[in-house]
Amino acid sequence: MHPTPRDTTLALGGEAFRRAGHELVDRIATFLDTLGEQSLTTAADPAAIRAVIDAGAPMPDQGSDPEVLLRETASHLMAHSLFNGHPQFYGYITSSPAPIGMLGDLLAAAINPNVGAWRLAPLATEIEKQAVQWIAELIGYPRDAGGLFVSGGNMANIVAFLAARVAAAGHDVHAEGAGAPGAAPLAIYASRETHTWLHKAASLSGVGTERIRWIAVDETGRLDLEDLRAHLARDRAAGVRPLMVIGTAGTVSTGVIDPLRDLAAICRDVGAWFHIDGAYGGFAAAVPGLDPDLAAIGEADSIAIDPHKWLYAPLEAGCVLVRDPAALRRTYSHHPVYYQFDAEQLNYFDYGPQNSRGFRALKVWLALKQVGRAGYAAMIAEDIRLARQLHVALEAHPAFEAATTSLSITTFRYVPADLVATVAEPATAEYLDALNRELVERIQASGRAFVSNAVVAGRYMLRACIVNFNTTAAHVEALPGIILPIARALDAEMRDG
Numbered sequence: 001m002h003p004t005p006r007d008t009t010l011a012l013g014g015e016a017f018r019r020a021g022h023e024l025v026d027r028i029a030t031f032l033d034t035l036g037e038q039s040l041t042t043a044a045d046p047a048a049i050r051a052v053i054d055a056g057a058p059m060p061d062q063g064s065d066p067e068v069l070l071r072e073t074a075s076h077l078m079a080h081s082l083f084n085g086h087p088q089f090y091g092y093i094t095s096s097p098a099p100i101g102m103l104g105d106l107l108a109a110a111i112n113p114n115v116g117a118w119r120l121a122p123l124a125t126e127i128e129k130q131a132v133q134w135i136a137e138l139i140g141y142p143r144d145a146g147g148l149f150v151s152g153g154n155m156a157n158i159v160a161f162l163a164a165r166v167a168a169a170g171h172d173v174h175a176e177g178a179g180a181p182g183a184a185p186l187a188i189y190a191s192r193e194t195h196t197w198l199h200k201a202a203s204l205s206g207v208g209t210e211r212i213r214w215i216a217v218d219e220t221g222r223l224d225l226e227d228l229r230a231h232l233a234r235d236r237a238a239g240v241r242p243l244m245v246i247g248t249a250g251t252v253s254t255g256v257i258d259p260l261r262d263l264a265a266i267c268r269d270v271g272a273w274f275h276i277d278g279a280y281g282g283f284a285a286a287v288p289g290l291d292p293d294l295a296a297i298g299e300a301d302s303i304a305i306d307p308h309k310w311l312y313a314p315l316e317a318g319c320v321l322v323r324d325p326a327a328l329r330r331t332y333s334h335h336p337v338y339y340q341f342d343a344e345q346l347n348y349f350d351y352g353p354q355n356s357r358g359f360r361a362l363k364v365w366l367a368l369k370q371v372g373r374a375g376y377a378a379m380i381a382e383d384i385r386l387a388r389q390l391h392v393a394l395e396a397h398p399a400f401e402a403a404t405t406s407l408s409i410t411t412f413r414y415v416p417a418d419l420v421a422t423v424a425e426p427a428t429a430e431y432l433d434a435l436n437r438e439l440v441e442r443i444q445a446s447g448r449a450f451v452s453n454a455v456v457a458g459r460y461m462l463r464a465c466i467v468n469f470n471t472t473a474a475h476v477e478a479l480p481g482i483i484l485p486i487a488r489a490l491d492a493e494m495r496d497g
């Protein structure tokens with residue numbers, strides 16, 4: 001006999017859950033099937049968006065019917081969102097979400113394990129551990145590395161940064177803080193193309209952004225090794241210690257891979273912690289023969305890598321791997337009386353800044369099992385192939401100037417025919433920057449495609465990044481034709497105005 005349920009407005013009985021859930025799953029299935037036919041986004045102004053939920057309304061005193069609530073909310077979200085799974089979505093580095101990950105998140109929430117400690121989440125902890133090991137395997141990193149899931153690339157990099165700081169400090173940073181009297185000065189070495197997580201890491205850690213040595217890049221955007229060596233030598237002579245040297249596997253703007261093999265060798269020589277930000281491009285190491293520098297991933301002391309980018313996990317899922325698991329424990333392990341767990345098991349609260357932790361690993365683990373190594377290698381390779389195809393098409397197109405293509409990012413701009421001859425002249429260059437800056441806005445507002453921007457060699461470019469298994473060759477082929485009329489109309493308008 002079932003006990004009489006408590007009188008609560010939040011619990012749903014099995015029957016009500018089934019009804020609401022089935023309806024929602026049906027809606028989502030149709031949404032996924034028809035996504036490519038819909039507008040990519042609504043061009044509604046912020047006031048109209050806020051009106052959808054009556055944004056100024058006070059908190060309701062009484063509740064409402066959960067089925068109706070879910071139905072209405074699904075309708076609103078499906079009508080008023082930016083759909084990064086749309087096949088014409090090429091913005092930032094946001095992937096199409098894997099459907100199995102959507103269902104995995106539902107399952108994870110239903111079980112609701114607290115993956116902070118093994119005892120609180122026995123199977124979930126083992127699943128996370130296996131997912132972390134498989135990610136390491138996929139990219140050629142040691143399987144016995146320490147690692148865990150975090151919210152995304154920023155956090156993954158920050159978790160590694162703090163571990164490197166503890167390792168480099170030479171004093172008890174936990175007790176004495178970053179600026180302890182007599183502490184050896186530290187410096188971080190990173191190219192100017194490094195993602196902005198580094199600003200946050202340096203400032204939040206108390207190390208300070210002034211301790212970042214911004215290393216020059218060559219004309220392709222790769223870190224300049226001579227400049228790095230010069231900075232390291234100058235600092236060494238002045239008694240400044242390296243906190244970490246950072247190489248990026250796939251820069252955020254143009255997808256460039258730093259000379260990771262040489263960076264690994266330099267770090268070995270000078271005894272510096274070698275960190276790779278592979279948030280975007282790290283998974284490209286799964287594609288055989290793509291770039292020899294990706295093979296140096298295995299030599300890094302730590303790497304940040306984002307399943308919510310190139311494993312197509314629904315947001316959020318970042319992952320950090322640290323060669324020496326003890327480095328994570330030395331940084332994050334604190335054991336107050338109310339947090340004592342089986343020491344012989346893996347307790348993730350020892351490895352990172354969170355105590356209570358959700359089951360992010362499930363959606364990633366399910367997808368890894370669903371498609372396997374070969375499936376991921378093929379999908380990532382196809383994204384890269386499509387970005388190159390776009391570059392070739394733009395090179396051949398008289399209205400566009402193709403700039404760069406690396407990994408799955410292609411940059412380009414619209415150049416009106418009568419300006420081709422004078423692109424290098426300052427007045428034309430300035431006009432093209434303004435034109436293409438506004439063009440990004442217009443394309444985004446059109447709802448037909450979504451590109452973001454990059455600055456390449458000082459010039460404003462449109463940027464298409466493909467981490468999207470819904471995008472096909474036909475979509476890529478159609479993109480110049482979608483952009484062209486928007487660009488022509490804008491050019492005419494700007495010249496008139």
Ligand SMILES: Cc1ncc(COP(=O)(O)O)c(C=O)c1O
Nearest residue numbers: 093152153154195251252279280
């Ligand atoms: C190279 C690189 N590092 C870090 C990040 C930050 O990742 P997240 O947005 O998941 O925090 C990004 C995001 O695009 C990135 O491209």
